Amino acid sequence: MTGAGFSWNLLADIRVMWSFPFMVNAFRAGAIVAVVAGVMGWFMVLRRQSFAGHTLALAAFPGAAGATLIGISAAYGYFGCCVAAAVVIALAARHRGSTGSRAAESALTGVVQAFTLACGLLFVALYQGFLNGTTALLFGSFLGVTAGQVVLLAGAGLAVLAVVAVAGRPLLFASVDPDVARAQGIPVGALSAGFLVLLGAAVAETAQITGALLVFALLVMPAATAQRVTLRPLASLVLTVMIGWLVTWAGLMAAFYSPYPIGFYVTSFAFAAYLAAQLAAAARGRARRRPALAGAGVPA
Amino acid sequence: MNTAHSAHPAAIVVPPRRAAEPAAGTAVLELRNAAVRLDGATIWSGVDLRVGPGEFVAVLGPNGAGKSTLLKALLGVLPVASGQVTVLGQPPGRASRRIGYLPQRRSFDASARIRGSDLIRLGLDGDRWGLPLPFGRRSRAAARRVAEAIDLVGAAGYAGRPVGECSGGEQQRLLLAQALIRQPELLLLDEPLDSLDLPSQAAAAALIGRICRDQGVTVVMVAHDVNPILSHLDRVAYLAAGAAAAGTPAEVITSETLTRLFGTPVEVLTASDGRLVVVGQPEPPALHTDRHAGGGTP
Numbered sequence: 091m092t093g094a095g096f097s098w099n100l101l102a103d104i105r106v107m108w109s110f111p112f113m114v115n116a117f118r119a120g121a122i123v124a125v126v127a128g129v130m131g132w133f134m135v136l137r138r139q140s141f142a143g144h145t146l147a148l149a150a151f152p153g154a155a156g157a158t159l160i161g162i163s164a165a166y167g168y169f170g171c172c173v174a175a176a177v178v179i180a181l182a183a184r185h186r187g188s189t190g191s192r193a194a195e196s197a198l199t200g201v202v203q204a205f206t207l208a209c210g211l212l213f214v215a216l217y218q219g220f221l222n223g224t225t226a227l228l229f230g231s232f233l234g235v236t237a238g239q240v241v242l243l244a245g246a247g248l249a250v251l252a253v254v255a256v257a258g259r260p261l262l263f264a265s266v267d268p269d270v271a272r273a274q275g276i277p278v279g280a281l282s283a284g285f286l287v288l289l290g291a292a293v294a295e296t297a298q299i300t301g302a303l304l305v306f307a308l309l310v311m312p313a314a315t316a317q318r319v320t321l322r323p324l325a326s327l328v329l330t331v332m333i334g335w336l337v338t339w340a341g342l343m344a345a346f347y348s349p350y351p352i353g354f355y356v357t358s359f360a361f362a363a364y365l366a367a368q369l370a371a372a373a374r375g376r377a378r379r380r381p382a383l384a385g386a387g388v389p390a
Numbered sequence: 391m392n393t394a395h396s397a398h399p400a401a402i403v404v405p406p407r408r409a410a411e412p413a414a415g416t417a418v419l420e421l422r423n424a425a426v427r428l429d430g431a432t433i434w435s436g437v438d439l440r441v442g443p444g445e446f447v448a449v450l451g452p453n454g455a456g457k458s459t460l461l462k463a464l465l466g467v468l469p470v471a472s473g474q475v476t477v478l479g480q481p482p483g484r485a486s487r488r489i490g491y492l493p494q495r496r497s498f499d500a501s502a503r504i505r506g507s508d509l510i511r512l513g514l515d516g517d518r519w520g521l522p523l524p525f526g527r528r529s530r531a532a533a534r535r536v537a538e539a540i541d542l543v544g545a546a547g548y549a550g551r552p553v554g555e556c557s558g559g560e561q562q563r564l565l566l567a568q569a570l571i572r573q574p575e576l577l578l579l580d581e582p583l584d585s586l587d588l589p590s591q592a593a594a595a596a597l598i599g600r601i602c603r604d605q606g607v608t609v610v611m612v613a614h615d616v617n618p619i620l621s622h623l624d625r626v627a628y629l630a631a632g633a634a635a636a637g638t639p640a641e642v643i644t645s646e647t648l649t650r651l652f653g654t655p656v657e658v659l660t661a662s663d664g665r666l667v668v669v670g671q672p673e674p675p676a677l678h679t680d681r682h683a684g685g686g687t688p
Contacts, residue, residue: 136503255521263516266504269493270568273465274517275486317503321552324524326503 096347107346116232116299118240120342123299124308124334126247129254130292131309132330133285135317137265140310141196142179145203146290147305149175150297152210154227159217164227165242168294175202176290180283210302230301230353232342243295250288250295261285262323299338304353308334311360318367333363417476418443418576418608419464424473426456426463433459435472437634439627441610443575446602446622449612450643451629457612458494460629461578464610465491478575485576490569494580494612497561502554506545506564509553511536513568539567543597559590563597570601577602579611583618591618598622616643617665643668 097103107113134143149171157167179202183195214224254261264271264278272278296305316329341356348355417440425435433456441447449457462468463475466483478485490513498504514535515522523529540549543563548556553564562582569577579598583591599622602609613619616626620639627636628643630651635642642648643666648656657669 256519258521259512259515260517260519263512266498266502267509267512267516267568270491270513270565271516272467273486273489273491273493275483276517321503321505321508323504323508 103343103347107343111237112233112235113342113346115235115237115240116342117339119235119243120232120299120338121335122240122243122247123295124312124338125331126250126292127296127305127308128312128331128334129251129327130289131313131334132316132327133254133261133265134289135310135313136262137285139286139289140306142199142286143289143293143309144306145179145199145206146172146175146286146293147297147302147309148203148210149206149290150294150305151227151302152206152213153294154297154302155210155213155217155224158223159213163239165239165298168297169246169291171206172290172294172297173287174290175206176286178202180286183286184279184283225351226301228301228303229351230297230299230304230356232299232345232352235298239298243298246291247295250291253284253288257281257284299352300356301353304357307353307357307360308338311357311364312337315360315364315367318364318371333360337363416442418445418478419610420474420476422474424463424475425471426459426468427471428459428468432471432632434629434632434634437473437627437629439634439636441608441625443608444602444606445624446599446609446619447611448616448619448623448626448639449610449629450614450616450626451634453614455629455631457629458580460627461491461580461610461612464578465489487572488575490572490574490577490607492562492565492569492577492579492582494584497558497585498554498556500554502552504553506549506551506553506556506560506567507536507540509564510539510549510568510571513539513571535571539571542570542601543567559586559594562586562590562594566594566597566601570605570607573605575608577607577609577611579609581612581614583613583615595619595622620664620666 108117131143134140150168153167153169153171154164155167156171157164179195179199182198210227260271260276261281263274264276264281268278293305293309296308300307312330312333313326315333316326319329320326337356337359340359341352344350344355344359345352419439419441421437421439423435424437426433437460449460451457459468463470464477464482465486466477466481470482475482478488511532514532522532540546543566545560545563545567548560549564549567553561556564566579566582569579577598582598583594586594595618598609598611599619601607602622611619616623616639623639625637626639626642627634628648628651630648631653633651635647635651637647643658645656645658648658648668655670659667659669661667
C-alpha cells in the first residue's frame, strides 16, 4: 500500500497511518459507521429482520451508482436510495399489517431486493467506463473518504442514535413482545416503520465503508456475536459496538499494510469473533452439562 | 361430544364465594349492550357484563365465539361498534397502565436471546421513552419489583435463563409475572392454561386463583376448559352464537341456559368427580377443529 511496511510496533504503525489525512478520515468514518451499524444491527438481529436489512444494503448499490451517473456525491445516493427502499418496505408492511402476514412482507422484500439490484446494474451499464468502481461499491473501499463525508456520516449517525436513545426501550418491548406492547399503548406499527427507516440510514452509512454486499459484516456479525456472549440487553449492546469498532479499525489497519481489500478484512475479523463466541458458548454448555451428568451417576 | 379433563371435585354445587352480581357503582369493568364487528361481520352483540373488584371471571364459549375479541375490546385494541364499555371507570384503552394482559398462546422460540427477568422488567417500564440508567435509586427499585414479581409466581429458578429455553409452563409463569409487575387492578388472561400439561394447568390455575384472592386483583380469564379453574371462579360469561350469558357457574353452565344461548339442544353433564361436560354444543365448521375435536368444556 505505502512505502512503510507493517512493523508489529502498533503505536508506530498507527502513527504512520495517521500521518495520511485520508487514513485519518477513514478511521473516523469507520468508527462512526461501526457504532451506528452496531446499535441498529443489534435491534435488527433481535427483531429477525436480517432479510430486510440485506435488501436495504443492496439498495445502496443502485443508489451510489445512480448518484455517480447523474454526477452528485455518492453519499447522497446511498442515503436517498436506502431510506427510500426502507420507506417502501415499511409502507407495504403497514398496509398488510392488519393480516399480519410475515410471509407477504418477506416476499415483498425480495421483490424490492431484486428490483434494486437490477437498477444498479442498469446504472453501471449506462455509465460506461465506471466498471472499475463497481467492485468498490459492492465490496467496499476506504480510499477517498473526504472530510465532508465524515461530517455527513457523523451528522446522520448522531440523528439515528438520538432517535434510538429516545425510542429504544419501547422498541425493545415491541420487538420481543409485540402483543403486550400494543396493549400497553405502545405504537408498535409506527415503531416498526420508523425502525426500518433508521435501519436504511444505518445501512447507507455502513455501505460506504464495507460496500453494499458486505454491510452485514458490521450489521449482523457483531450483534450476533454479542448476543451469544451475554443475555443482558445493555451489556450486549455495548459489546456489539465495541466488537464492531475493533474489527473496523483492525480491518483498516490490515488493508493499509497489505494489498487486499478492506471488505475482506473487516468481514473476516468479525467472522473470527463470531466463531470464537460460538465455540466459547459450546464449551460453556458442555462444562455446565458435565457436573449434572456426574451427579446423575451417583446412586441415591 | 365433548369430554372435559382435569379434576376439581364438586365445584358446581359449591355456592359462589361472593354475590352473583357486584354492587352497583363498583364495577371494575362493565359492558352494556356492547357489540364488536370485525371486517363487517358482527362477532357478538347485545352483551351485558359487570365484573366487580377482586372477582375471578371466566369467559367461556366455543371457538370463534369472540372470547379473545372481548379482551381486545376491553384493552381498546379493537373498537366497540355499539353499546357502552367501561374499564376501570374509563373508556377502553385509557387505563392500560392499570391492566395486566396475557395474550393467547404466546411462546418464544428456542433462539429468543432474552432473559425472563428482562421480559418482566419490560412489563414495568418498557413503554417509557428515553434511556434507563443502569444504576441509582430508580434502577434498584425496579430490580426489587422484578424480584418480587418473580417470587410471587415462583419463577426464581429460571428467571435468569433465556426465555426460549424455558418450558411452556415456565414461560407462562414469567409472562404472568410480567403482567403482574405493575400491580394491576385488572388482569386479562387469554387461555393461559392452553398448551400446558395437566399438572401445570392445575398449578397455574391455583396460582392465578391465589393472586386474585391475596392481591385483590380482578381476573378475567378466557378459557376453553372451565374445569381446571372451576373451584376458583366467581362468575362466568359464556359467549356463543353472537350473544352472551353471564352469572355464577351454577347459573350459566346448565342445560337450560346453554340451550337457550346456542338455540339448539345442549346438555350439561356432571361427572362423578365434579367435572362438567357439555354435550351437543355446536362447533363452527373447519375452524381450529384440531384443538377442540372431541375435547374441552366448553
